[in-house]
Amino acid sequence: MEDGDLLEYAIDNGIFSESDLEDRDINDVRDDVIDTIYSEYESQLDYVDYMDVNYGEEEMNRIIGNHLDLDSFAEWAVGEDGIAYFLARYDGSEIELSNYLYAYRID
Numbered sequence: 001m002e003d004g005d006l007l008e009y010a011i012d013n014g015i016f017s018e019s020d021l022e023d024r025d026i027n028d029v030r031d032d033v034i035d036t037i038y039s040e041y042e043s044q045l046d047y048v049d050y051m052d053v054n055y056g057e058e059e060m061n062r063i064i065g066n067h068l069d070l071d072s073f074a075e076w077a078v079g080e081d082g083i084a085y086f087l088a089r090y091d092g093s094e095i096e097l098s099n100y101l102y103a104y105r106i107d
Helices: 003-012 026-044 047-055 057-066 070-081 083-087
Strands: none
Touching: 003 026, 047 057, 070 083
């Protein structure tokens, strides 16, 4: 989404008025628009679907990718589900071997 389209979206959807946007940095506006979209759809847990339908997969990935700290997200995901969830595609199990080594079944 180009910056002009973003500003138009923000105004058309009542997120900001034109006067609200006069002295705002476009990155702050982008963050606020994304936060607003997310909060509108958060309870339905279909934010990604909303972004895909309204912006297309490529643009959705660009928008989300620009606002996602991948390292923090990966740490959170592993902390929630454990490393075996992501490495052991077969059964999600982790086998502890000697010398602090681990094995994961993938098929």
